[in-house]
Amino acid sequence: MSEVGQRYEMVKERVADAALASGRNPDEIRLLAVSKTQPPERVVEAIEAGVDIIGENRVQEAQRKRGEIDPGVAGRARWHLIGSLQRNKARTVPGLFDVVESVDSLALARELNKRVGVAGEGPLDVFIQVNTGEEAQKGGV
Incomplete structure (x- = not known):
């Protein structure tokens, strides 16, 4: 084992x-492995070890890694964008x-919804960031 x-x-x-x-059921807990700064080979090792959720915080980094990983391997995991996303990268x-x-x-x-339609991809799951304190320096709706 690696x-x-x-x-x-x-x-x-x-x-x-x-x-x-x-008092929780361990099967109800999902583990997200963040691939930030890791080379594609380590991401492949993680997927082959059973990791089924990969988190990446940079669009360009994910593009590079996914381009270097066999699509059959990369497709065995769900890829999550973590961190902020600029509209121009949507x-x-x-x-x-x-x-x-x-x-x-x-x-x-709205931009993501438009881009999903243009790309002809299936639905894109999103988490909404909520600024509960309504603090100007923090992101969220």
Whole structure:
């Protein structure tokens, strides 16, 4: 087993222990592996070890990695965009990511919706970032 696989198993065990200690079912917990700064080879190792959600915080980095990873391997995981997304980069999101975790404005949501339609891709799952404190320095709707 690769080093990435060993670490993934260790993390899964720790998550399961914590879940059981708090009265939760470990099977209800999803683990997202962030690939930030990691080379494509490590992402492949993670997917082959069973990671099924990959998080990336930069569109260009995801494009590069996905371009270097066999589509059959990359397609075994759901790809999440984590972190902020500028509207001008929304056109590249459909087909690259399955989920955008950081929709912080109605304008961005509309742009993503438009781009999904143009690309002919299936639905794009999004998480809406809510600024509950209505603080000007923080993002969200």
